[in-house]
Amino acid sequence: MIRLKDVVKTYENGTDALRGVSFSIEDGEFAFLVGPSGSGKSTIIKLLTGEVVPTSGRVIVNGFSMSRIDEWQIPYMRRTIGVIFQDFRLIPGKTVYDNLALAMYAVDASRREIQRRIPYVLELVGLDGKAQRYPGELSGGEQQRVAIARALVNNPSTIVADEPTGNLDPGRSLEIMTLLERINALGTTVVVVTHEKGLVNHFDKRVIMIEDGLVVGDGVGSYEVKE
Ligand SMILES: Nc1ncnc2c1ncn2[C@@H]1O[C@H](COP(=O)(O)OP(=O)(O)O)[C@@H](O)[C@H]1O
Ligand SMILES: [Mg+2]
Numbered sequence: 762m763i764r765l766k767d768v769v770k771t772y773e774n775g776t777d778a779l780r781g782v783s784f785s786i787e788d789g790e791f792a793f794l795v796g797p798s799g800s801g802k803s804t805i806i807k808l809l810t811g812e813v814v815p816t817s818g819r820v821i822v823n824g825f826s827m828s829r830i831d832e833w834q835i836p837y838m839r840r841t842i843g844v845i846f847q848d849f850r851l852i853p854g855k856t857v858y859d860n861l862a863l864a865m866y867a868v869d870a871s872r873r874e875i876q877r878r879i880p881y882v883l884e885l886v887g888l889d890g891k892a893q894r895y896p897g898e899l900s901g902g903e904q905q906r907v908a909i910a911r912a913l914v915n916n917p918s919t920i921v922a923d924e925p926t927g928n929l930d931p932g933r934s935l936e937i938m939t940l941l942e943r944i945n946a947l948g949t950t951v952v953v954v955t956h957e958k959g960l961v962n963h964f965d966k967r968v969i970m971i972e973d974g975l976v977v978g979d980g981v982g983s984y985e986v987k988e
Contacts, residue, residue, distance in 0.1 A: 843912030902933035
C-alpha cells in the first residue's frame with residue numbers, strides 16, 4: 762500500500778516540487794501518474810523509492826514510513842519495490858542473465874533461488890532464449906523488458922516505472938504498457954509515470970493528474986492534458 766499525506770518537497774535550492782500531495786494506492790491497483798514536465802512526477806517516484814525524503818508530510822510504502830525510516834530498514838523496504846526507468850539502466854558489460862543475477866545477489870539470494878527465478882521472469886517478459894545476450898545486442902523494447910524482469914526478480918509487491926516508454930516507438934510502448942498491465946493482473950501493484958496521453962487513454966485505468974506540485978485530478982479513464 763502506498764499513502765502520501767500532505768507531502769511537501771522543497772529541494773535544497775528552494776524549488777517547491779510538491780506543495781501538499783495526498784493520495785493512496787491500494788495493494789493490487791494499477792495507477793498512471795500523469796502531468797506536464799516539471800510538475801513533480803519523478804519527485805513522487807523518488808519519494809516512493811526513498812531516493813528523496815519529504816520536507817513535510819507522510820509517505821508510507823508497504824508499511825514503511827519513508828519520513829522516519831531507520832537506515833537499517835532501507836534494504837528491506839527496497840525489496841518490496843521494483844523500479845523501472847526511461848533509460849533502462851542495464852549494465853552494458855553483463856549479460857541479461859548476469860544483470861538479473863546481480864540484483865538477486867544484492868539481496869543475498871542463494872544460487873539455487875537465482876537459477877530458478879531468472880528463467881521464470883525472463884519467460885514472463887517474453888525474453889526466454891535471450892539470457893546470454895548483452896544489452897547492446899537487444900532492441901530498445903527488449904532492453905526495457907530486461908529492466909522489467911530485473912525489477913521483478915526479487916518478487917516485489919510493487920513496481921514503479923518513471924516514463925518507461927519514453928525511449929520507445931509507439932508500437933513498443935504499447936507492448937511494454939501491456940506487459941505492465943499483465944504483471945499487475947498477476948497481483949503486483951503498478952504505478953506508471955507517463956505523459957503519453959494516447960497510451961494512457963488506451964487503457965481504462967486510474968489516472969492521477971499532477972500539475973505544479975499538486976494533485977489536480979484522480980479518476981478512472983481518459984484525461985485531457987493541458988499542453
Ligand atoms: N534534485 C533537484 N534539485 C532541485 N530541483 C529539482 C531537483 N529535482 C527536480 N527538481 C525540480 O522540481 C520540480 C519537479 O521536478 P520533477 O519531479 O522531476 O518533475 P517531472 O518528473 O514531473 O518532470 C521541477 O521544477 C524540477 O526542476
Ligand atoms: Mg520526470
